[in-house]
Amino acid sequence: MNQDTVYLKIKRAAESDKECCLCLLEDEIERRYIDTYLLELVMDPTSRQKIIESRGFCNDHYYKMLIAATKPESPDGHGIALINRSVIDALIQDLQKLKRNRNADQLYKLVADENKCPACIHLSEFSKMYAEEIIKILSSNNEESLAVLNESKGFCVPHFVSLLCIAEGAASTDSQKAVKALIEIEEKNLRRLSSQLIEYVRKQSYEFSEKERKAVSGAMLRSLEKIAGRRGIKPLIDRKRKG
Numbered sequence: 476m477n478q479d480t481v482y483l484k485i486k487r488a489a490e491s492d493k494e495c496c497l498c499l500l501e502d503e504i505e506r507r508y509i510d511t512y513l514l515e516l517v518m519d520p521t522s523r524q525k526i527i528e529s530r531g532f533c534n535d536h537y538y539k540m541l542i543a544a545t546k547p548e549s550p551d552g553h554g555i556a557l558i559n560r561s562v563i564d565a566l567i568q569d570l571q572k573l574k575r576n577r578n579a580d581q582l583y584k585l586v587a588d589e590n591k592c593p594a595c596i597h598l599s600e601f602s603k604m605y606a607e608e609i610i611k612i613l614s615s616n617n618e619e620s621l622a623v624l625n626e627s628k629g630f631c632v633p634h635f636v637s638l639l640c641i642a643e644g645a646a647s648t649d650s651q652k653a654v655k656a657l658i659e660i661e662e663k664n665l666r667r668l669s670s671q672l673i674e675y676v677r678k679q680s681y682e683f684s685e686k687e688r689k690a691v692s693g694a695m696l697r698s699l700e701k702i703a704g705r706r707g708i709k710p711l712i713d714r715k716r717k718g
């Protein structure tokens with residue numbers, strides 16, 4: 476994907492009404508991956524080999540695949556059954572090996588976690604590319620693209636933390652400018668949600684009509700999307716700290 480396309484996609488997501496433009500982009504990448512997988516990759520020998528090596532998808536992506544495969548407009552679950560048979564055959568071989576020798580590496584091989592799941596790997600590569608471009612924009616002096624992000628609804632807290640870590644780790648001296656901008660964008664949007672929640676709670680009183688209550692009902696879901704991020708969100712970087 477060339478840089479202009481990456482920027483245009485970020486711009487479109489930042490100008491949307493969503494609480495986190497990275498969550499929106501991840502949702503789109505994930506949906507496209509799942510559709511392509513079910514239509515094409517499921518029969519592709521290289522992809523088949525990859526899925527056998529990872530021992531399937533992670534829990535979240537397996538169920539998302541299953542839901543997509545059972546939609547009327549989608550091909551049936553035949554492809555998933557073929558994958559599962561190959562994975563199960565590989566697991567049977569793993570068990571044979573476990574009978575002879577057991578170690579932590581062999582046990583790790585049995586479960587497809589987010590470090591091995593092909594869908595997670597695909598998603599994280601694209602997401603990191605978008606995140607790095609966002610940091611680049613926020614470190615730049617390009618007023619037009621800076622305005623797009625400054626006026627956006629910002630990021631969910633998990634993505635905000637990932638972006639901060641990427642900016643702190645960037646070699647560029649301008650990355651501190653990005654850190655400052657990120658915090659300002661986030662604070663402004665958290666304040667917006669805080670006011671919306673105050674309004675939401677106030678309107679629950681009996682003196683307001685059903686229509687007035689409905690007008691503020693989005694605040695609850697919006698604030699949840701801001702705090703928790705999209706369903707199934709994965710950290711972009713390893714945030715585990717010792718001690």
Ligand SMILES: [Zn+2]
Binds near residue numbers: 495499633
């Ligand atoms: Zn997000």
Ligand SMILES: [Zn+2]
Binds near residue numbers: 534535589592595
């Ligand atoms: Zn996954």
